[in-house]
Amino acid sequence: xxxxxITACLESDHAADLRKAAQRLEGVAxxxxxxxxxxxxxxxxxxxxxxxxxxxxxxxFKIRGAYNKVASLDQDELDRGIVTASAGNHAQGVAFAxxxxxxKATIVMPRITPPLKVDATRAYGAEVVLQGExxxxxxxxxxxxxxxxxxxxxxxxxxxxxVCGQGTIAMEILQDVxxxxxxxxxxxxxxxxAGVALAVKTFKxxxxxxxxTPVGSPAWRESLTAGHVVAADQMRTAAExxxxxxxxxxxxxxxxxxxxxxxxxxxxxxxxxxLFMLEKHKLVVEAAGAVSLAALGQLDLQSDVxxxxxxxxxxxxxxxxGNIDTVTMGAVIQRGMISRGRIMQFGVELPDVPGHVPGQxxxxxxxxxxxxxxxxxxxxxxxxxxxxxxxxxxxxxxxxTNGPDHITQILDTLRSRGFQVHQxx
Numbered sequence: 001x002x003x004x005x006i007t008a009c010l011e012s013d014h015a016a017d018l019r020k021a022a023q024r025l026e027g028v029a030x031x032x033x034x035x036x037x038x039x040x041x042x043x044x045x046x047x048x049x050x051x052x053x054x055x056x057x058x059x060x061f062k063i064r065g066a067y068n069k070v071a072s073l074d075q076d077e078l079d080r081g082i083v084t085a086s087a088g089n090h091a092q093g094v095a096f097a098x099x100x101x102x103x104k105a106t107i108v109m110p111r112i113t114p115p116l117k118v119d120a121t122r123a124y125g126a127e128v129v130l131q132g133e134x135x136x137x138x139x140x141x142x143x144x145x146x147x148x149x150x151x152x153x154x155x156x157x158x159x160x161x162x163v164c165g166q167g168t169i170a171m172e173i174l175q176d177v178x179x180x181x182x183x184x185x186x187x188x189x190x191x192x193x194a195g196v197a198l199a200v201k202t203f204k205x206x207x208x209x210x211x212x213t214p215v216g217s218p219a220w221r222e223s224l225t226a227g228h229v230v231a232a233d234q235m236r237t238a239a240e241x242x243x244x245x246x247x248x249x250x251x252x253x254x255x256x257x258x259x260x261x262x263x264x265x266x267x268x269x270x271x272x273x274x275l276f277m278l279e280k281h282k283l284v285v286e287a288a289g290a291v292s293l294a295a296l297g298q299l300d301l302q303s304d305v306x307x308x309x310x311x312x313x314x315x316x317x318x319x320x321x322g323n324i325d326t327v328t329m330g331a332v333i334q335r336g337m338i339s340r341g342r343i344m345q346f347g348v349e350l351p352d353v354p355g356h357v358p359g360q361x362x363x364x365x366x367x368x369x370x371x372x373x374x375x376x377x378x379x380x381x382x383x384x385x386x387x388x389x390x391x392x393x394x395x396x397x398x399x400x401t402n403g404p405d406h407i408t409q410i411l412d413t414l415r416s417r418g419f420q421v422h423q424x425x
Contacts, residue, residue, distance in 0.1 A: 001158055001249040009160040009250055010257075014202045021068045021164040022171055028100075029064050029168070030056055034176045034316070039280045044296050046313040049177055050281070053169065054289050054322025058092040058120070060241075061169055061320050062156075065191055066093030068165030069154050070101055078103040083151040085109070085142035087135050087240045088117030089288075089321050090156040095124035106151065108142040110134055112240060116325040134235065135189075136245045157191030158248025166195030173316050174204050182299070182306060184317040186291035187211040187220050187262070188242030190251030192320060197258035208260040210303060212295035214239050215264045219247050220255075224262060228252075238328075239270060241288025241321060263302040268339055269294035274324070275336030286324040287332075292317035338425055341404035343376070345424040347396045348414060364395065367413050374400040396424070 032052050040048040053061035070082065081104040084094045091107040098105035105126040109118060111133060122128050132138040139156075146153035155162060169192070173180060183200060187193045197209040213220050216236035223230045231246040273293040277283045285293070296317060299306045306313070324332075337343040350360045361380075368375060377398040401407050407423070414421045 006250050006253050010253060012160065014164075014198055017160075017164045018167050018171060018199050018202060021064075021161070022168045024068050024071045025064055025165065025168055028057070028067055031172055032056055034173070035281065037281065039276075040293070040296060044299070044315075046299075046315055048296065049180070049314065049316050050283075051169065051173055051316050051318045052283060054283060054285055054319045056321075058089070058096055058124075059321055059323040060089035060092070060286075060289070061166060061192060061318070062086075062089040063093035063096060064168050065157075065159075065162035065165035065195065066090055066154065067097040067100075068168075069159060069161040070094065070097035070103070072161045073101075073103075073152060077152040081106065081149070081151045082154050083108070083142050083145045083149075084154040084156060085135065085139040086121075086156050087138075087243065088113050088121070088323055089241060091117065091121040091126070091128070092124060092323075094154050095121050095126035099125045106142075106145065108132070108138045108145070110138045110240075114240075114323070114325040114328060117323050120323065134245060135243065136231075155248075157189030157194075157244075158250050159191075160250060162191050163195040163198060163250065163254065166192045167199035168195075169318060170196040170199035171203065174200070174207070177314065177316055179314050180207055180316050181309070181311070181313050182208045182210060182315045184210050184212055184292040184295050184299075184315060186239075186242050186288055186318070186320050187213050187247075187255075188217075188244045188288065190220070190247045190255055192318070193259060194248070194251040194254040196318070198254055201258045208305060208309065209258065210295070210299065210306060211255065211259050211262040212291045212298075213242065213262065213264055214270065214291060215266055217243055218264075219245060220262060221264060223247050223252055224256065237270075237287075238267060239287035239291055241286060242291060261303045261305040263295045263298040265291055265294035265298060268335070269297065271332045271335045272339060274329075274332045275340075277319075278333070283319070284322045284324060284329070285319055286321045287328075289319045289321040292319065337400075341407050342401060343398065343425075344401050344407045344410070345396060345398040346411065346414075347394050347422050347424055349392050349420045350395055351392055361395065363417065364397065364414065364419065367417065368397070368399060368410065371406070371410055371413060372402075373406070373410055376400055
């Protein structure tokens with residue numbers, strides 16, 4: 001985005017533009033209801049209130065910015081057809097908005113986009129083109145379509161109307177939680193963060209806005225450190241909704257001015273929060289949506305602004321979306337249970353003597369039964385033994401446990417019975 005456009009946006013009447021966006025979204029986007037999380041509050045020592053945009057129409061916050069942008073287009077722009085690029089959630093928002101205004105929509109999505117998001121986008125009547133390995137490659141292709149075919153490009157995040165649409169989330173938070181002190185928002189391209197920061201600093205400037213990114217998506221950290229937009233060399237995160245190599249220019253200008261701090265979270269923290277929300281709140285949260293939740297445990301550790309602020313904290317993390325496919329959900333649940341010590345796999349070496357192995361299996365099974373460990377899987381492999389026994393075999397056992405103490409009890413008991421045991425995970 002050119003400097004003059006950014007300057008014009010920064011000098012706009014933000015209060016009027018945000019209110020206009022809220023009016024456009026009346027009856028379209030849901031006013032998602034705040035939900036208190038006593039479990040998260042107890043974990044971090046502060047009051048936590050969730051803003052569940054995963055319950056939004058189309059399953060994410062993106063409908064707000066997409067609809068506000070499409071609603072701002074004139075008839076000629078609509079007649080030329082709409083094209084955009086998206087990792088999934090913006091795609092559904094644009095497809096929904098285009099259908100509501102009778103416009104044809106073409107959505108370019110990375111090849112890594114989960115099938116759930118692809119199918120949901122097509123269900124709104126849009127044409128889906130899978131192009132590029134990451135969002136930025138898809139965006140380049142979509143811009144090419146707009147240029148070559150004269151279509152109207154709807155930016156996924158680097159656009160003032162999109163930003164104002166996303167800012168309506170903060171307007172709802174300020175209305176519903178008048179004593180809020182901190183809003184935590186995930187950052188990808190920055191449209192959500194920029195909108196939230198713009199609305200907060202326009203209507204209640206003393207509220208802190210704290211951005212959150214995965215460690216494996218470093219573009220925002222590097223850009224803020226450099227003092228200008230920097231494209232990350234590589235990205236390694238399962239949170240594809242925030243896996244953007246280059247932040248938006250307008251969003252950088254807004255966030256560098258209005259965001260109070262930035263924290264980073266690990267992949268394991270993200271997975272843990274997906275499982276936590278499913279168990280404690282019965283909410284389905286995608287990886288990008290869990291980034292703000294994962295950041296809660298890092299506020300006292302990474303944010304000087306947060307740590308030094310006086311008085312009690314009332315924190316609202318924005319759960320940005322819940323569009324996660326069942327295969328990914330299953331993998332996340334398994335990783336989360338392993339990290340909690342709820343699933344454990346161990347190997348035990350047995351002598352491969354005819355008639356002897358069944359008796360050893362019974363002994364192992366008896367220990368597990370006595371200790372009430374639920375066996376999930378058994379694998380008997382004579383080719384994996386370390387050689388402790390001549391002609392030895394390796395028995396690998398996966399069990400469901402009650403936690404780390406239970407795991408220690410199982411392994412210690414097996415060793416006390418003379419078994420050579422090692423924990424795989």
